[in-house]
Amino acid sequence: MSIDHDNLSWSQPAAERLEWLRTRYPADKQRALILPVLHMAQREFGWVSPQVIQFVAAAIPVPTIQVEEVACFYTMYNRKPIGRWHLQVCHNISCSLMGAEIVLEHIEGKLGIKRGETTPDGEFTLMGAECLGSCGTAPMMQVNDHYYENLGLSDVDELLEKLKNTPDITDDEANVAFGPGSGPSRALPQNGPAHEAGAGVVLPGHAAGGH
Amino acid sequence: MTYPIKGKDQVLLNFERGTTSWPLDSYLTRAGYETAKEVLTGGKYATPADLVTTVKDSGLRGRGGAGFPTGLKWSFLPKEPQGPIQLVVNADESEPGTFKDRVIMEENPHQLIEGCVLSCWAIKSNSCYIYIRGEYVPAIKRMTAAVEEAYAAGHLGEDIYGSGFTCHVTVHSGAGAYICGEETGLIESLEGKKGQPRIKPPFPAVYGVFGYPTIVNNVESIAAVTYIAAAGADAYRQWGTEKSAGTKLFSVSGPVKRPGVYEVAMGYPFKSLLENECGGMLDGVALKALIVGGSSVPVVNAETALKINMDYESCAENDTLLGSGGVIVIGEGTCMVRALMTLLRFYHHESCGQCTPCREGTGWIERIVQRIEAGDAKPGDIDELYRIADNMELRTICTLADAAAWPTKSFIDVFRDEFEAHVERGGCPYDNQFPDHLNLRGGGKPQRHADPEHAFIP
Numbered sequence: 081m082s083i084d085h086d087n088l089s090w091s092q093p094a095a096e097r098l099e100w101l102r103t104r105y106p107a108d109k110q111r112a113l114i115l116p117v118l119h120m121a122q123r124e125f126g127w128v129s130p131q132v133i134q135f136v137a138a139a140i141p142v143p144t145i146q147v148e149e150v151a152c153f154y155t156m157y158n159r160k161p162i163g164r165w166h167l168q169v170c171h172n173i174s175c176s177l178m179g180a181e182i183v184l185e186h187i188e189g190k191l192g193i194k195r196g197e198t199t200p201d202g203e204f205t206l207m208g209a210e211c212l213g214s215c216g217t218a219p220m221m222q223v224n225d226h227y228y229e230n231l232g233l234s235d236v237d238e239l240l241e242k243l244k245n246t247p248d249i250t251d252d253e254a255n256v257a258f259g260p261g262s263g264p265s266r267a268l269p270q271n272g273p274a275h276e277a278g279a280g281v282v283l284p285g286h287a288a289g290g291h
Numbered sequence: 292m293t294y295p296i297k298g299k300d301q302v303l304l305n306f307e308r309g310t311t312s313w314p315l316d317s318y319l320t321r322a323g324y325e326t327a328k329e330v331l332t333g334g335k336y337a338t339p340a341d342l343v344t345t346v347k348d349s350g351l352r353g354r355g356g357a358g359f360p361t362g363l364k365w366s367f368l369p370k371e372p373q374g375p376i377q378l379v380v381n382a383d384e385s386e387p388g389t390f391k392d393r394v395i396m397e398e399n400p401h402q403l404i405e406g407c408v409l410s411c412w413a414i415k416s417n418s419c420y421i422y423i424r425g426e427y428v429p430a431i432k433r434m435t436a437a438v439e440e441a442y443a444a445g446h447l448g449e450d451i452y453g454s455g456f457t458c459h460v461t462v463h464s465g466a467g468a469y470i471c472g473e474e475t476g477l478i479e480s481l482e483g484k485k486g487q488p489r490i491k492p493p494f495p496a497v498y499g500v501f502g503y504p505t506i507v508n509n510v511e512s513i514a515a516v517t518y519i520a521a522a523g524a525d526a527y528r529q530w531g532t533e534k535s536a537g538t539k540l541f542s543v544s545g546p547v548k549r550p551g552v553y554e555v556a557m558g559y560p561f562k563s564l565l566e567n568e569c570g571g572m573l574d575g576v577a578l579k580a581l582i583v584g585g586s587s588v589p590v591v592n593a594e595t596a597l598k599i600n601m602d603y604e605s606c607a608e609n610d611t612l613l614g615s616g617g618v619i620v621i622g623e624g625t626c627m628v629r630a631l632m633t634l635l636r637f638y639h640h641e642s643c644g645q646c647t648p649c650r651e652g653t654g655w656i657e658r659i660v661q662r663i664e665a666g667d668a669k670p671g672d673i674d675e676l677y678r679i680a681d682n683m684e685l686r687t688i689c690t691l692a693d694a695a696a697w698p699t700k701s702f703i704d705v706f707r708d709e710f711e712a713h714v715e716r717g718g719c720p721y722d723n724q725f726p727d728h729l730n731l732r733g734g735g736k737p738q739r740h741a742d743p744e745h746a747f748i749p
Contacts, residue, residue, distance in 0.1 A: 104461045109501045114483035115466050119425070146483065153485040153643075154466035156425045172387045173586050174544035174619055176633045179729035210469070210637050211387035211586075212426050215544035215617070216551045225428040 083124075085131040090139075094120050098139060113140050114150045118157055127158040163198045163205035165243045168222040171208045174215030183219045184208055186233050190240060203244060298530035298538045298556025302518040303395060303402070303511065313433055315440040318401035324446050326521040327408045331454035335520075342413040346516060348524035350536030355381055355472070355509035356585060356615040358603055361516070365414050365506055367496035374503035376416040379481065380407060382423040382430070382510045383465050383472040386585035387637060388617030391540035392510035394552045396423065396430040399514065400437035406513035408446065408458045409520045414506055417457045421510075422477055425466045435462045469641035473689045474507040476643065487643045488689035511540055531557030535602035535613070545620030546573040546726075557602040564601060565620070576622040576726070580705070584614020586634050587694030589701030590621075610701070624726030627706040628713050631699065632660045638695035649692035652683040656699055663710060666718030673710050677703050 090098065097120060098113075105112040114136070121136050122128055128151050137144040151157045158166075167187065171180040184195060187206055191199050198205040214220040217229030221236075228239060306312040306321060315323070329335040336342045347362025368376060380403070384392040395403055407419045421438075423431050438460050441447040449457045463481060465471050471480040475489035478500045499505020515537065519527050527537045535557035541564060542552045548570030555564065561581065565571060572578055581596035582588060589611045591599070599609050606613045621630065635657040644650045659676045662668050680699040683692040703710055712720045 104459075106501055109482065111483035112463075112481060112501075115480065116464060119464060119466065142483070149485055150466075150483065154425075154468050156467035171633070172637055173582070173630060173633050174388050177545050177619070177621060177625060177630070179725060182725060182729060209426075210640060211385060211389075213384055213390040213393050213424070215388050215390050215619070216542060218544060218550075222426065227429070 083126055085125065085129045088125060088131060088135045091124060094124055110140055111142050111146060114142060114147055115154070118147065118151060122157060127161045161198075161202075163202050165204050166222075166224050167204055167206045168209035168212070169195075169207070170210070170212045170214065170218070170220055170222075172211035172215075174211070175218040175220060178218035180219040183221070183231055183233065183236060186236060187240070190237070204240075298554075298559075300554050301530070302527070302538045302554065303399065303514055303540055304552075304554045306399065308398070312398050313400055313437065315401060315437070315444060318399070322521070323401055324405055326517060327405050327446065328452050330409055330412060330520060331456050332452045339413045339415055342409065342520060345524050346413065346519055349519045349527040350524070350531070350534070351512060351515055351519060351527065352535070352603070353509055354511035354515070354539065354616070356386060356587070358613065361508060361512050364496070364508070365410075367494065368414055368504050368506065369497055372415075372504040374501075375418060376414055377500050377503050377505040378407060378411050378414060378416045378419040379474075379477065379500060379505055379507045380419065380421040380510055380513050381472065381474065381477055381507050382421055382427075382434075383477055384427070384510070384615075385424055385469040385472050386587060386615045386617055387634070388544055388582060388619040389542055389585045389615040390544075391542040391552050391616055393427060393430050394540070394542075395510050395514050396427070397433050400434050401441065402517050403434070403510055403514045404437055404441050404447065404460060406515070406517040407460050408451070410506075410508065410513055410516050411458045412456060413516075413520075416506070417459060419458065419460045420463050420481060420500070421460060422463050422465060422471070422481055424471075425464045431462060431464055438462055468643075469637075470643045470689070470691060473691070476689065477507060478505065485643070487645045490688055532602050532604060534604055539601065539613075539616055541601060541616045541618050543569050543618040543620065545618075546576045546622040547571065547620050548573060555601065558605070559601045561599040561601060561618075562597045564618070569620075572620070572622060576624070578620065579623045579625060580621040580627065582617075582619040582621070582698070584612050585617035586619065586637070587690075587697060588612040588614040589697050590627075590705055591701075592705050612697075622726060624721070626664070626719055626721040627702055627709045628660060628664045628719065629721070631702045632657070632664050634698055635660055635695060638691065642691060642695075646687035646692065648683045648686045649695070652679055652692060653695050655679055656683075656695065660699075663713045664719055666713065666716070668714040668717075670714075673703060673707070673714065 098117060101113050101116055117136050117140060118128060121132050125132050133147045133151055134144055137147040169180060169184045171184055188194055191204050191206060193199055193206055195206050195208045212222055214227055214229055219231045220227055220229040311317060343362055343365050351361045352358040353361055382392055382396060411419055421434060423434060447458055447460055451458060465480060468486045470476045471486035473488045474495060476486040478495060480486035481500050495505040495507055497504060531537045537557060538554050539557050540552055540554050544550050547565065553568040578593040578596060580590050580592055582590050583599060583606060591609060591611050595609050599605055603613050639653040639657045642649045642653045656676055656679050659672055663672060677700060680696040683696045
């Protein structure tokens with residue numbers, strides 16, 4: 081899936097969600113849309129390129145510099161293209177007490193990259209992450225939007241193998257409507273109630289002006 | 292003193308864990324939204340001020356970490372507010388070791404929403420934002436779905452239950468910045484800016500989000516308001532101590548048998564929490580140290596840890612803080628210098644860069660601790676480390692610098708011999724090895740699926 085960053089446009093659900101978002105913040109304070117719209121843009125376009133920043137600024141609209149500074153400040157906006165699978169291994173205190181560094185080193189060896197790098201085939205980006213709030217099920221890592229917890233090294237091996245063989249899941253409406261989250265919407269197959277929370281209810285993007 | 296376990300799972304986790312507890316249907320079986328209905332239409336409280344008084348009398352203190360009395364905070368709103376009052380729920384749970392709000396949002400989201408409605412009514416607000424850290428995708432999805440359910444069922448929106456009262460709730464996602472858990476940093480972020488904390492005064496109650504009077508409360512505080520509004524101040528006060536009323540969620544991590552989130556009465560001894568709820572330490576691992584309230588609070592050794600009761604007073608007596616309730620248990624075999632190094636990498640990374648003592652200081656002390664761990668320490672480095680941490684304290688706009696300084700000073704105070712051993716030996720006495728109980732190499736360890744939703748299924 082390759083997206084032409086010189087020629088950006090919203091998908092229909094994203095365009096609807098943008099209109100809905102406008103109604104959730106005071107009319108004269110639309111700068112508040114920057115974070116949610118950047119999330120949405122990252123999901124739509126894969127990463128936050130300079131063109132995406134201009135596109136978002138024009139869509140809200142706000143001065144480009146305001147979007148630029150937000151995109152720089154927050155860690156979830158990817159200023160470079162990332163791999164198909166974004167592996168973020170928490171290595172903060174609780175996870176490191178339970179062996180997160182061992183997990184990180186194991187993955188580095190396995191993929192032949194250091195943290196912060198992407199494999200040459202574009203499959204995996206590996207990062208060390210700060211506390212992801214999963215301390216009781218350490219060690220853990222986030223893969224795109226999903227948490228994988230209580231990791232043993234054999235689990236990691238198994239997961240990496242499965243990820244390699246899992247095809248992309250194309251953007252679905254639910255993901256766009258939910259908006260927030262890191263990386264493009266290449267969610268793993270739905271695997272539990274937490275990830276099905278939206279099923280069967282009216283999604284915000286589809287209830288524009290309904291409140 | 293043996294403390295009764297009463298208060299366990301009474302206020303916030305009053306449902307069977309591991310069941311489908313989050314949909315509206317399930318919440319309605321737990322008397323869901325009945326309090327909101329009674330308060331909005333039935334005159335349960337004669338005026339909003341009466342509900343504020345009840346929350347004040349309940350002794351509820353902010354559950355985000357600072358422990359400021361919630362009702363008192365509400366009363367700081369100006370009598371003649373300039374602009375519409377805003378309620379902001381701080382769900383930017385990022386304090387290392389803390390994962391309690393996530394449980395409320397994922398397993399009991401409607402209690403939080405009902406708390407939003409009641410709190411909005413009390414402070415005369417019609418607008419509430421729930422600011423959730425961006426990484427919490429499942430929580431964001433759950434809360435978003437729950438808010439939609441509540442709108443569809445008439446628990447949110449215009450003229451709720453025909454009462455004439457309007458309450459709008461919007462779920463807003465952060466984007467990865469610890470500093471946005473600081474309330475004015477959060478406000479800046481919600482406005483679409485970098486999350487750099489504001490100089491106070493003016494306080495948010497006067498000049499908050501969008502320049503409007505704003506109350507920022509933690510998820511757990513607002514969820515507790517639902518119970519307090521329903522049952523009254525005395526009911527809440529049946530648990531806890533004089534200055535630490537009610538129940539509290541504690542998220543326990545580290546080498547214990549059953550880590551996880553537990554609701555117990557304030558004042559519950561740490562020893563009981565460890566032994567009863569958590570099933571004790573992992574076999575063969577002795578308790579070495581404890582960080583009782585999230586990574587920012589001072590560390591204590593095992594002996595002190597076993598004297599601590601989980602309340603504000605007892606923590607203060609033992610030279611630490613209850614903080615957010617993020618209980619980080621540290622086992623024997625863990626290198627404390629390495630543990631501090633991990634923490635300082637975090638604070639350095641998360642410093643927003645506004646204030647020099649924090650921006651420069653967090654990096655400076657991180658580099659010194661890295662040196663000590665690597666065996667490259669210079670004579671006097673430990674004292675230098677302590678001095679810099681001391682100079683970072685109370686010299687910045689927000690408390691992030693203090694949050695880096697407190698653990699640093701306490702790690703040295705409590706485990707100075709370990710720091711000195713690094714310097715004398717010219718390296719880590721643990722040889723940069725991980726504790727023996729980490730049986731990760733080759734084969735993994737048994738899976739503990741505390742939360743079946745997050746089971747390991749690629």
